[in-house]
Amino acid sequence: MKVKLHKQIRKFAMDRGYIYIETERWTDWYHNSGNGLSKTHSTFEGLTREVIFSNTSGYSSYQSYPTFEYGGGAYDSNIGANYDGKLSLEERTIEKITERTSVDKIYNNLEGKADCVYQKMVDNKNNINWILENFNDGDTPSQFNLKLVMSTTLGNETNASTIKSGNTFIIKINANTLSSRTTLGLARTVIHEGIHARLREFLFRKGGTVSKNDFPGVYEYYRIYQDNWDHQQMADFYMGTIAKGLKQFDNGQHTDQFYDDMAWEGLANIVDANNRPNEIYTEAWKKLTDTEQNRIKNTIANEKSNGNKTCVK
Amino acid sequence: MRKYIFIVTSLLFLSSYSQSRKNIYFLIDRNDTLIKKQIATQTNEYEGYRIIDETRIVKTSRRSFREKPKDKVLKKGEIWISEGDDVEYETFASYSFSFNRKVDTIISKTYFDSLSIIKDRRKFLDTIKIENIFNLNYIFIEPKNCTEFIMRQAEILTFE
Numbered sequence: 160m161k162v163k164l165h166k167q168i169r170k171f172a173m174d175r176g177y178i179y180i181e182t183e184r185w186t187d188w189y190h191n192s193g194n195g196l197s198k199t200h201s202t203f204e205g206l207t208r209e210v211i212f213s214n215t216s217g218y219s220s221y222q223s224y225p226t227f228e229y230g231g232g233a234y235d236s237n238i239g240a241n242y243d244g245k246l247s248l249e250e251r252t253i254e255k256i257t258e259r260t261s262v263d264k265i266y267n268n269l270e271g272k273a274d275c276v277y278q279k280m281v282d283n284k285n286n287i288n289w290i291l292e293n294f295n296d297g298d299t300p301s302q303f304n305l306k307l308v309m310s311t312t313l314g315n316e317t318n319a320s321t322i323k324s325g326n327t328f329i330i331k332i333n334a335n336t337l338s339s340r341t342t343l344g345l346a347r348t349v350i351h352e353g354i355h356a357r358l359r360e361f362l363f364r365k366g367g368t369v370s371k372n373d374f375p376g377v378y379e380y381y382r383i384y385q386d387n388w389d390h391q392q393m394a395d396f397y398m399g400t401i402a403k404g405l406k407q408f409d410n411g412q413h414t415d416q417f418y419d420d421m422a423w424e425g426l427a428n429i430v431d432a433n434n435r436p437n438e439i440y441t442e443a444w445k446k447l448t449d450t451e452q453n454r455i456k457n458t459i460a461n462e463k464s465n466g467n468k469t470c471v472k
Numbered sequence: 473m474r475k476y477i478f479i480v481t482s483l484l485f486l487s488s489y490s491q492s493r494k495n496i497y498f499l500i501d502r503n504d505t506l507i508k509k510q511i512a513t514q515t516n517e518y519e520g521y522r523i524i525d526e527t528r529i530v531k532t533s534r535r536s537f538r539e540k541p542k543d544k545v546l547k548k549g550e551i552w553i554s555e556g557d558d559v560e561y562e563t564f565a566s567y568s569f570s571f572n573r574k575v576d577t578i579i580s581k582t583y584f585d586s587l588s589i590i591k592d593r594r595k596f597l598d599t600i601k602i603e604n605i606f607n608l609n610y611i612f613i614e615p616k617n618c619t620e621f622i623m624r625q626a627e628i629l630t631f632e
Contacts, residue, residue, distance in 0.1 A: 163513060314530035314565045315605070318632045322533045322558035339604055351632045362553060367538070371549040382551055386535050424631030428518060428570060434533060438518050438568065438629075443519070456627060463606040464493065 182207045206291045226328040239452040265294050266306045273309065273332045275470035276345045279408070282472075285346075286404045295330075295358050302326050303366045305356055307349075318425070321355040323363070328356040341466030343421065344409040349424050350401050351393070357388045386432035387439070394443035396428040420458035427455070495609045497589040498596045502614070506564075507593060512573075521612065522628065525597050528565035533558040539584035560575035567600070569610055576624045579613075584621050589613060 181282045185188040185203040189196040269277050279286045288295075294305035303326050310331035313320060318340070332345075340348075361374045362381060371378040373447040380392040393401075401422035406415070431437045444452070500507060506524040526539045536556040546552060600608060610626040 186481060232628075310531075312531040314532065316566065316568055316628075316630055317530075317532070318630050320632070322560065324557050339606065348632055367540075367544070368550045369547065370547070370551075378549075378551060381553070386555055387632060410519055414630075424630065428520075430631060431516075435534065436508070436518065436522065438520060440514050440518050460606065461625075464604075 169226075170431040177208060194315075247412070264304060265291060268306065268308045269332060270309050270334070271339055271469075272340070272470045273334075273345055273349075275472055276342050276408075277307065277349055279470065279472055280346060280349065280404070283407065285407045286400060287350055287353055290350065290357050290404075292356060301360055303360050303363070305330065307332070309337075311335055313317065316431040319352050321352045321359070323359060328359065330356060338433065339468070341462060342466050342470045343405060343409055343462060343466055343472075344424070347401060347405055347424060354393050354397050354400065355389055358392060362389075387429065390426060390429045391441055391443070394441040398422045398426070398443075407442055417458060421462060423455045424459050427452075483492045489500070493607050493609045495611055496596075496599065497587050497611045497613060499589050499591045500612055501591070501593065504593050510594050518570065519573060520568060520629070522566050522568050523593060523597065525565040525567070529562050530565045531560050532563050533557075533560045541553075568631075569603070569612070570629055571612070571624045571626045573624065576622050578616060581619050581621070581622045584613065589624040598599070 183206050186202045186204055187463050188202065190199050247329070267274065267277060275286075281287075292304060293301060294303060294315055305328050307330045310320075311334045312333060313333040313335070315333075315336055317333055318336065319330060321328055321330050323329075330349075332348065332352075337345075358377060360378045363368055369378050369381055376392065376396070377388075380388040380395075384391045398419065398451045399422075402418040405418045405421055406413075409418070421445070426441055428440055431439045447455070477506040500509070500521070506526060508522040508524070510518060510520050510522070512519045536559045538552075538554050540552040542555070544552065564593060579591055608628075610628060612624050612626045614622045614624075616622050
């Protein structure tokens with residue numbers, strides 16, 4: 160009987176501005192003769208290279224050392240001498256990189272069907288990648304993080320919410336209603352909440368103020384609608400974005416009209432953030448005719464009842 | 473004759489909404505303080521009901537207020553962002569329904585008596601909880617006078 164074990168050999172190369180990592184993947188083959196395993200041979204499975212750049216201040220004071228080191232993070236004794244008497248250069252480097260990459264990125268803690276839908280959209284080059292790009296580009300242009308999490312404390316009438324907490328936007332997907340949600344409905348929720356996060360990231364990017372010179376659209380909607388500004392802006396200008404994302408997710412199985420109609424959920428009526436607990440219709444919704452509104456409501460209701468509720472990657 | 477017209481109209485009304493979904497009739501108790509009704513105003517045309525489930529506590533959030541420091545001088549074309557971090561707080565769970573009074577129907581007491589109507593909020597909530605809430609046609613009924621009732625199609629809402 161043959162047994163195979165996979166192993167990885169990592170090589171580090173350090174320079175002042177980046178860390179270069181080569182990872183070799185090998186399979187070791189063993190023969191089980193009944194008296195234990197004896198190694199027969201190794202096969203090379205491939206090589207990946209990764210370069211992680213850093214612009215952290217103070218990093219340039221590190222010495223240049225472009226030599227590879229072998230074996231799971233071990234390092235050459237020449238550079239293994241403690242850089243500052245406490246941590247080795249390599250440890251310092253990895254610490255800096257860890258610190259930097261945790262500053263500004265997307266943390267996906269979704270589960271089950273919600274995770275499946277999100278992963279599927281990200282992998283299939285859905286426009287959710289564009290919507291969330293500001294959170295996934297290192298520490299520029301902003302310092303905001305994005306977390307996607309499940310929530311068991313949201314009410315049954317709330318599909319999801321996006322809240323700001325310090326430098327983090329948190330998209331909470333309702334875990335209690337997950338089983339009854341359709342995959343297309345969930346995709347729309349992720350896109351909708353992603354746009355909330357994107358718009359609010361623009362609002363807060365410059366600190367405590369927003370200027371018409373930086374983000375004229377955000378400025379204008381914030382000026383007019385105060386706390387309801389992002390829903391109103393989304394209803395006016397992001398319906399096409401939502402519909403496009405849904406069509407991409409769904410591989411265009413329906414008409415464009417269907418995806419346009421689906422995009423309206425969460426944007427027809429909203430809780431008035433300026434005057435809770437009243438509810439209001441968005442200005443964009445009020446411009447539609449009764450016929451259009453009824454068609455949209457029927458489309459959404461039918462999809463909720465009859466849409467596919469299983470996510471297969 | 474008048475009663476006959478009421479019944480025919482009502483049946484037409486219901487048949488247009490029934491399709492594959494099950495009808496659920498709920499009599500609005502105006503004395504129940506956990507049924508909130510929002511009526512259209514000159515500035516807000518939304519109309520609907522919010523039915524509160526006092527047996528479940530959920531979390532919701534609202535945007536906090538940031539006061540502009542007195543010494544902060546705004547440049548031309550710049551606005552102070554008065555919304556701060558979101559504040560989460562606990563509240564009773566609820567279900568929201570909207571309606572359009574333009575398609576309300578008036579029904580007679582006779583027809584009212586012929587329907588299987590839930591008259592208690594708790595029973596209504598317990599009933600919809602065991603169903604898929606999106607597979608139901610919600611038909612809310614309110615007394616108009618001693619002999620007539622308003623019957624209206626209500627749509628369950630979700631928020632994002």
